[in-house]
Amino acid sequence: MDSHEVVRLKVNFKTLEEFENFREYGQQELSMKEDLEANIVENDSESPFYGIYFGKKLVGRMSLYRTDKKFDRYFDPPQDYLELWKLEVLPGYQGKGIGKALVDYSKTEGLPVKTNARQRSDDFWLKQGFEPLTYQTDRDKGENPYVWLPKGVSEQKD
Amino acid sequence: MDSHEVVRLKVNFKTLEEFENFREYGQQELSMKEDLEANIVENDSESPFYGIYFGKKLVGRMSLYRTDKKFDRYFDPPQDYLELWKLEVLPGYQGKGIGKALVDYSKTEGLPVKTNARQRSDDFWLKQGFEPLTYQTDRDKGENPYVWLPKGVSEQKD
Numbered sequence: 001m002d003s004h005e006v007v008r009l010k011v012n013f014k015t016l017e018e019f020e021n022f023r024e025y026g027q028q029e030l031s032m033k034e035d036l037e038a039n040i041v042e043n044d045s046e047s048p049f050y051g052i053y054f055g056k057k058l059v060g061r062m063s064l065y066r067t068d069k070k071f072d073r074y075f076d077p078p079q080d081y082l083e084l085w086k087l088e089v090l091p092g093y094q095g096k097g098i099g100k101a102l103v104d105y106s107k108t109e110g111l112p113v114k115t116n117a118r119q120r121s122d123d124f125w126l127k128q129g130f131e132p133l134t135y136q137t138d139r140d141k142g143e144n145p146y147v148w149l150p151k152g153v154s155e156q157k158d
Numbered sequence: 159m160d161s162h163e164v165v166r167l168k169v170n171f172k173t174l175e176e177f178e179n180f181r182e183y184g185q186q187e188l189s190m191k192e193d194l195e196a197n198i199v200e201n202d203s204e205s206p207f208y209g210i211y212f213g214k215k216l217v218g219r220m221s222l223y224r225t226d227k228k229f230d231r232y233f234d235p236p237q238d239y240l241e242l243w244k245l246e247v248l249p250g251y252q253g254k255g256i257g258k259a260l261v262d263y264s265k266t267e268g269l270p271v272k273t274n275a276r277q278r279s280d281d282f283w284l285k286q287g288f289e290p291l292t293y294q295t296d297r298d299k300g301e302n303p304y305v306w307l308p309k310g311v312s313e314q315k316d
Binding site: 067138140 | 223225293300301
């Protein structure tokens, strides 16, 4: 398996153009574009996205959001954690360890990581060392939460 | 426009069978099925789903989850609010006011309502009296939040 360098993606028009190749183009991207056009964010400022390039082409990405422990309903003891969204590797670049490299990167801060696993992606998350939480209707609201627990951290009970 | 009766859906095998007609069949449904099979929930207990029937056929539904004010990042003053998810009307039954009837029902508790508008659904939500919030990266995490504000409630500022 190759090793892949994960880089934090900058907010600029080049990045936004690359994003159009990804299926899950949504509000975060639109907001970045509007802010850039309106000069609300500076060119090349940091985005919540991380990615892997093959040559000059962005072939995989994810977004990571840090949530304050005040809002933590997942971990015991309650603490800051990362939410991992929009993990996506372009067709033609899958099966090369790119998704794994991105997920591994999310663990390097030593914070718990939470994601909402898409249907039929459970095997992938288990392989990455994540585990499913016990479904709680009021908290999970239809999500399928999988978490990665650093040492000493466990699931928050209802 | 017809008037449509909105009913709270029960957890039972008949409801779960109806749900299979809907596109967004996910973790909430699977969890209900498992709980029912394992006798963790009683047959005909209340679900987070509300729906509209045409005769015996479920043709529209949504889920409503109440979030405690402790976790409110949307409204001022902070308060309990409803999250509206999975609003869906079956093909062939659209354009008859079924979606509107469901959304109207969500307002009857007098609590603020928050949803995550799908792309290109903005017009629909504006017509229902909802308004878009100012996008906040850390709070919204790629969502496109639209809210309905009861009198005296405004948007929570960062």
